[in-house]
Amino acid sequence: MQLQVSAQIETMVSEGHISSDDAMRFSQFVDTCNTQFMTHPVITDNKYCQWFATGKAHRENIKHFVVQFSVFSNLFLIAQLMKVINAGSLEGMRASKEILANELGVIFHKEGSKIGDVNDKDREGDPDIVSLEGSVDGGRFRFRAAHFEWIVKLGEVLDLGFNDLGKRRNGTPSTLFFCDQLTAIYGNEDPNIAEGASFAVENWAAAGFWKQLIAGLEAFKQSEEPKLPLAFFTWHDKIEEQHAGHVMDELEELYFTEGFDEEKFIAGGKEMLNGVEAFWTGLNEQRIALDFKD
Ligand SMILES: [Fe+2]
CATH class of the missing domain: 1.20.910.10 (Heme oxygenase-like)
Known part of the structure; x- marks a missing residue:
């Protein structure tokens, strides 16, 4: 897995928010992150998770x-x-x-949806149906969430x-x-x-x-x-x-x-x-x- 500089950086240069030197420095920094983080064995070679995924855990x-x-x-x-x-x-x-x-x-609340936004009150907070998007601002607290x-x-x-x-x-x-x-x-x-x-x-x-x-x-x-x-x-x-x-x-x-x-x-x-x-x-x-x- 490699980190890539996004096209956003070019836009920032062309719009004058950063210089092309800044963009170059950033790109070098992303390379450093790739060598320092992305080659770490916990990312590239997690033995426990590899074994666990085979379904052999009793x-x-x-x-x-x-x-x-x-x-x-x-x-x-x-x-x-x-x-x-x-x-x-x-x-x-x-x-x-x-x-x-x-x-x-606190269940994430999505703008435009009603607070809670779950028809079945007994299932509010249930991880099978609880929201993945939105903000806790305006969201409802449920112990079971x-x-x-x-x-x-x-x-x-x-x-x-x-x-x-x-x-x-x-x-x-x-x-x-x-x-x-x-x-x-x-x-x-x-x-x-x-x-x-x-x-x-x-x-x-x-x-x-x-x-x-x-x-x-x-x-x-x-x-x-x-x-x-x-x-x-x-x-x-x-x-x-x-x-x-x-x-x-x-x-x-x-x-x-x-x-x-x-x-x-x-x-x-x-x-x-x-x-x-x-x-x-x-x-x-x-x-x-x-x-x-x-
Ligand atoms: Fe969590």
């Missing part, structure tokens, strides 16, 4: 995976709140609040109780390392470092790991657990597809903002990818250990 693997993912998902709220607090602009703060409030259960509650529902089918999920004490050292790195780097006070981490996380997410997880979970669902609700994963996959196209637009905007620091951005991104990698390596080591146990 019940113990799936349960361990769900618990660790629930810890990441719940502790991510801390990192996202840090990002809100440390935002460098009102616009940035609002963009971060969109993610935080949606995680907690919280992403963590979607995992709790998934856990129920696997005999995982509320207290088996999402707590620090449920995390392995590698999962906790990842979560702590998210808070420290993604939620960093220095916007250059935080933005580098965001950019890296978005590119990791766009590299297709949701689809690999869905493939593995589908296989388990078909063979062993027909009631397994997968909407937590399918919802995130769909939102990721939508977002993938925006990543370069965001970088273009950021790059030409005063005070942008290339080195800090790259350092933040690389360190964050190492954190992400620790999470998946931990899961991979655990599944190999389980294989040996059999």
